[in-house]
Amino acid sequence: MKAVNNNRYFPSDSFLDAFKGLKLGLLLDQIGRSEEGRPIYGLTIGTGRKKVLAWSQMHGNETTTTKALLDLLVYLETTAEGIRLKEGICLRIIFQLNPDGALRYTRLNANNVDLNRDALDQTQGETQLLMQQYESFAPDYCLNLHGQRTIFAAGNTSKPATLSFLAPSADESRSITPARERAMQLIAALVEPFVVSEEWGIGRYDDSFNLNCVGDYFTAKGTPTLLFEAGHFPNDYNRLRSRELIQTALVNVLQSIDSKGFMRFSTEDYHAIPENFNHLRDIEYKNVTIVNNKELTKSSLFVQYAEKLEDGKVCFIPEYVGSQEDWKGLTVVNLMHKNDKNPIDINESSDKIIVMLNLLL
Numbered sequence: 356m357k358a359v360n361n362n363r364y365f366p367s368d369s370f371l372d373a374f375k376g377l378k379l380g381l382l383l384d385q386i387g388r389s390e391e392g393r394p395i396y397g398l399t400i401g402t403g404r405k406k407v408l409a410w411s412q413m414h415g416n417e418t419t420t421t422k423a424l425l426d427l428l429v430y431l432e433t434t435a436e437g438i439r440l441k442e443g444i445c446l447r448i449i450f451q452l453n454p455d456g457a458l459r460y461t462r463l464n465a466n467n468v469d470l471n472r473d474a475l476d477q478t479q480g481e482t483q484l485l486m487q488q489y490e491s492f493a494p495d496y497c498l499n500l501h502g503q504r505t506i507f508a509a510g511n512t513s514k515p516a517t518l519s520f521l522a523p524s525a526d527e528s529r530s531i532t533p534a535r536e537r538a539m540q541l542i543a544a545l546v547e548p549f550v551v552s553e554e555w556g557i558g559r560y561d562d563s564f565n566l567n568c569v570g571d572y573f574t575a576k577g578t579p580t581l582l583f584e585a586g587h588f589p590n591d592y593n594r595l596r597s598r599e600l601i602q603t604a605l606v607n608v609l610q611s612i613d614s615k616g617f618m619r620f621s622t623e624d625y626h627a628i629p630e631n632f633n634h635l636r637d638i639e640y641k642n643v644t645i646v647n648n649k650e651l652t653k654s655s656l657f658v659q660y661a662e663k664l665e666d667g668k669v670c671f672i673p674e675y676v677g678s679q680e681d682w683k684g685l686t687v688v689n690l691m692h693k694n695d696k697n698p699i700d701i702n703e704s705s706d707k708i709i710v711m712l713n714l715l716l
């Protein structure tokens with residue numbers, strides 16, 4: 356059980372290199388600066404009447420959707436269907452709303468504020484910038500692009516929610532306002548073409564209301580807003596698969612907006628998407644002999660990767676996180692009879708438990 360290599364780190368420089376590497380002839384506009392003065396970039400693509408505002412990486416460590424947006428640009432510029440779509444829609448993209456957090460690989464911005472809890476207060480420059488863009492562009496639809504941890508399952512299953520969506524609430528009673536209904540229809544429409552399998556699924560996020568979340572805020576203002584979450588696919592810690600799936604989901608939603616295909620979907624179709632359960636952990640060690648205050652038993656022990664930025668690389672470091680009846684492992688390792696005479700004391704430090712588990716592999 357070693358640290359997992361990955362390429363999830365995607366600060367502004369990496370984004371600019373990747374964008375230039377596309378060689379699409381598109382130009383970015385600098386729409387403002389972060390709290391620490393880093394440029395924030397936007398781009399408008401398409402000449403259609405339906406206006407869609409999308410932003411990514413308001414949480415700096417959620418990089419997959421930014422990459423999927425680059426893939427979407429390629430699609431819109433180089434495929435016949437993409438070129439056709441651009442006549443129907445006008446897409447305004449803000450890449451990496453939180454470049455300071457992207458550099459640090461943190462969810463929060465430079466002032467340790469969660470930008471997705473700042474919609475009402477608007478204390479941060481990045482939030483104010485998003486609000487200005489919203490006011491000046493006056494979108495018909497908003498796409499709020501995020502990434503989620505490995506812990507989420509699609510329903511009460513062991514399948515990771517490789518994609519999750521939410522039509523956020525517009526009020527405390529979670530009523531289905533016209534804007535929210537439209538967002539639900541769009542999510543049902545964009546999900547329909549996907550064929551999930553035994554390996555992965557699509558989940559629906561919790562809809563408890565918080566007006567400081569931008570999705571709730573824009574929905575309350577009457578703009579249908581869709582939350583996208585790029586999630587885990589088995590053994591794919593680089594999130595290459597969810598990057599592809601997010602790009603497909605973006606194409607699906609733009610097509611549905613363009614064709615009004617979402618009109619044949621209902622709020623029931625949306626609610627048929629399984630709810631997210633947060634009971635997955637990266638590794639489950641089954642049948643481990645443990646000792647807890649001198650009592651000897653067998654138990655499952657769970658390990659979760661902590662993501663740490665070291666020397667410009669994000670490392671996934673295994674940490675012991677305990678054990679709960681309802682947790683399920685994404686990877687399951689059976690240690691039956693491997694340590695009958697050598698029990699693991701679960702009151703030791705996480706580091707020590709990890710070392711002891713390593714010795715059993």
Ligand SMILES: [Zn+2]
Nearest residue numbers: 414417501502
């Ligand atoms: Zn997020």
